[in-house]
Amino acid sequence: MTSLSDRMKMRRTELDLSQQRLADVVKVSHVTVYKWENGETEPRGKNLFLLSKALRCSPTWLMYGDEDQAPTPAAQLSSELDERQLKLLELFDSLPESEKERHLSELESKVDDLNALFEELLLARKNSKKK
Incomplete structure (x- = not known):
């Protein structure tokens, strides 16, 4: 079973986002993203929702890895x-x-x-x- 930090890093990499780019979108520092991905801290409140939006996945999947909430693979995402x-x-x-x-x-x-x-x-x- 993967952790929140593993899921976050996996999804960020799949979407080809750098930690800095993700931090810019979520409006946090790149150090904050680094700490989230290393499991030192976890996103909370508004940051969790901004993070899930930026990663194009549900906050439930990020937090718990619920299979029924798994995000659409990046290759299948539409920008339209x-x-x-x-x-x-x-x-x-x-x-x-x-x-x-x-x-x-x-x-x-x-x-x-x-x-x-x-x-x-x-x-x-x-x-x-x-x-």
Whole structure:
């Protein structure tokens, strides 16, 4: 069974990202990424979600290696937007400028709330495994 640090390094390498590039995307220092990959520390909270986004995988897979959450192999990833993303952009572009900021703020707030809930669930799962 692999550890979080092993999965993180494996996925970063698969995506052909340097530690520095990953650090830039997650907005942490390259030393932080180095420590995560060497198992000295673990990403928490917002960093875990930014890391999973940058590595194009789920935070659950990063933390626990759940097979059903395994990421799509890098060779099969598409850089094109899917239909929902295109629809969202189209709808956003059709809004008056006066409404765009409000909707962005609402979406950011929803994402933050979901991330906080997910973090609580991950923590509860981690704590229940310790027992």
